[in-house]
Structure formats: C-alpha cells, structure tokens
Amino acid sequence: MIARSARAFGLGGIAMALIATSIPAVAQDNDETRIRKLEAEVRALQRKVFPGGDGRYFEPQITAPAATANPAQPAVTSTTAVTDILARLDALEMQLQRLTAQYEVGTNAMRLLEERVEALEAANAPAPEPTPAPATSGTTTTPEPEPAAKPDPARVAAVQAITKPATGDAGDDEYSYGFRLWDAGFFPEAQQQLTLFVEQHPNHSRVSYGRNLLGRAYLDDGKPTEAAPWFLRNYQADKNGARAGDSLLFLAEAMIALKDTGRACIALSEFGETYPALATGRLSGQYATARSKVTCN
Known part of the structure; x- marks a missing residue:
C-alpha cells in the first residue's frame, strides 16, 4: 500500500508541476491547498514509519510564502512562485521515496525475524509420542523370536x-x-x-x-x-x-x-x-x- 501511495504521490506531484506553469495566479490558492494537504500526508506517513519518533527524524516543514499585504495587487503568474512550488514538490517526492524505502526495509526485516522465530519453534517442538500398538484380548504381547534352525543330527554325526x-x-x-x-x-x-x-x-x-x-x-x-x-x-x-x-x-x-x-x-x-x-x-x-x-x- 505504501508503494502504491508513493507512486500516486509522485505522479500527482509531476502533474501539479506541469499545471503550475500554465495556470493564472488565481489558481495558486488551490495549488497551495493541495500542497499543504500533500505535506500533511507525508507527515502522517513519517509517523507511521517512525512511531513515537522525535524531531530528529523529521525534516523541517516547508512553509508557504507569506501572503501579500495588498489584496488588490494584480493576479499575475510569478516565476519565483512557480519555482518554489516545483522545489517543494521535489522535496516531497524525495521524502516519500526515502520513507517508502525505510518502510519496506523494516517490513522485510520483520518478516525475516518472524520466519526465524517460526523455525526455532518448529525445531524445539517436542516429538510426538509413539502410538501404542493395539492390545490383543485386553493384553499386550511381545512377539517371540523365530527359533533358529536346528542342525541335522545326521550331518552333525557325520562331521563328528x-x-x-x-x-x-x-x-x-x-x-x-x-x-x-x-x-x-x-x-x-x-x-x-x-x-x-x-x-x-x-x-x-x-x-x-x-x-x-x-x-x-x-x-x-x-x-x-x-x-x-x-x-x-x-x-x-x-x-x-x-x-x-x-x-x-x-x-x-x-x-x-x-x-x-x-x-x-x-x-x-x-x-x-x-x-x-x-x-x-x-x-x-x-x-x-x-x-x-x-x-x-
């Protein structure tokens, strides 16, 4: 599921980067909302890979540029804003790739550990007790060995x-x-x-x-x-x-x-x-x- 999510996020990031180069400035608010949502999902994935981790395991959040003080400023496409969006998308994709790899390594290590535990348990399992032979007429009898062939008395006498x-x-x-x-x-x-x-x-x-x-x-x-x-x-x-x-x-x-x-x-x-x-x-x-x-x- 993590691998599929990573691929989905990667494709979505590329698509967003292409769209950001052609849309008017009025669409940047929508892009900003989507990027913030994507960043939130990355942070959630980080917590899943590193449950209980502290700040040492998380890269600083990428903050959005400050809103303009003059709302009446003409809505034009800014090259700097587009570049910033692309950089943020690249950073998100790198985070997703790194987290996905770490998650897969941890999953594989856990699987190998489980296999070793199962093998040890199977090796230390007690052997099944032998099934006793059915008794005959309520009693257990031991078969007697077949008697050895007796030498021919006539031959013994001839040899002697x-x-x-x-x-x-x-x-x-x-x-x-x-x-x-x-x-x-x-x-x-x-x-x-x-x-x-x-x-x-x-x-x-x-x-x-x-x-x-x-x-x-x-x-x-x-x-x-x-x-x-x-x-x-x-x-x-x-x-x-x-x-x-x-x-x-x-x-x-x-x-x-x-x-x-x-x-x-x-x-x-x-x-x-x-x-x-x-x-x-x-x-x-x-x-x-x-x-x-x-x-x-």
Whole structure:
C-alpha cells in the first residue's frame, strides 16, 4: 500500500508541476491547498514509519510564502512562485521515496525475524509420542523370536565322525582336517576350518595348499564370488607356490561361472604363458575344458 501511495504521490506531484506553469495566479490558492494537504500526508506517513519518533527524524516543514499585504495587487503568474512550488514538490517526492524505502526495509526485516522465530519453534517442538500398538484380548504381547534352525543330527554325526589328526604339527593338522572335511563334501565346515588354518598359520609350508583348497571349497559350494578372491590371493602371494598355478586356473573357472568372459580369458592366457608345464602336463585336461567354455580373442 505504501508503494502504491508513493507512486500516486509522485505522479500527482509531476502533474501539479506541469499545471503550475500554465495556470493564472488565481489558481495558486488551490495549488497551495493541495500542497499543504500533500505535506500533511507525508507527515502522517513519517509517523507511521517512525512511531513515537522525535524531531530528529523529521525534516523541517516547508512553509508557504507569506501572503501579500495588498489584496488588490494584480493576479499575475510569478516565476519565483512557480519555482518554489516545483522545489517543494521535489522535496516531497524525495521524502516519500526515502520513507517508502525505510518502510519496506523494516517490513522485510520483520518478516525475516518472524520466519526465524517460526523455525526455532518448529525445531524445539517436542516429538510426538509413539502410538501404542493395539492390545490383543485386553493384553499386550511381545512377539517371540523365530527359533533358529536346528542342525541335522545326521550331518552333525557325520562331521563328528571325521577325526582331526594329531601329529604334533598344529598347522599341518589344521590343514589336513580341512582337507578331510572338503573331501567328504562338507563344504561349509571345510570353509570354516581352512579359514582358521590360513589365518593362524600364514607362514606354514602348506599355506599355498590351504588358500587354494579354501577357494575350491567355496567354488564347489556354488559360491564363485567368494572363491575368486582366494584364488587370486594365492597366485599373487607367491607365484612359485605349490598351488599357485592351480589357483590361477581355478580363477579362470570362477570367472566362467560368473559369466565374466574377459577376465576368464586373461586368467587362461596368463596360466598358459606362466605355467606351460602344467598346461601340457598335470592340469592339461582341466585347462582344455576351461578353454572350451569360452571364446577368447
């Protein structure tokens, strides 16, 4: 509303300035009345922008020129009077612009303050209490956890029937027990046992066998994703290890199972180049079978 009033006052002032240059002197009384009314409106707007303000916030009022002492003086247009009217109109417009800007700044600051207060109130609002679950038959019951699956007694007995060697070489005994579990088809138990072996005996002479057999225990259990890291680890840890070549070929088989032809071909190519004796000897059949399952460039 203040902005509209300012625009209206500005347009009115310009119109009054144009009219004042062409009207006869007898119309100056009407202009004087309108200017005094406009000045009163400015003072009212000042009090709205600065409620309770003292004289320091108000510019001195612009007073009208003293009335002539001789009423019989001819009514002619005075250049000085017109100039004075224009100056007063310019001053009024500047006051209106300044007051309007101050009013808008104050309004915007108040809006921002209200938004911050609302945000603080929302942040400090207590969380709603949870709605209690409906009772059943007048009582509240806690659901019982589902019972864990019980192991098959026959399987437990079969695993217990596999004895663990006791040769005095703890590392060799752990590996041999894992091998017996894998050979009997108890793959999850073999995975657990062989993991124990490679973690507790990383420098044992059979560690290359253990890592390779651990990968096979996962691969034979239908878990090529878990098997591949063990094959790769065994090959990279010691390429001259007893089962490093085997692990590289089994890595190719794991990649074939995962339908990753690119990596399977890389493993097969490296196996053929790095272990030519195995490729044409002990592992020749396994190597040929693996190559027949993929088409490599």
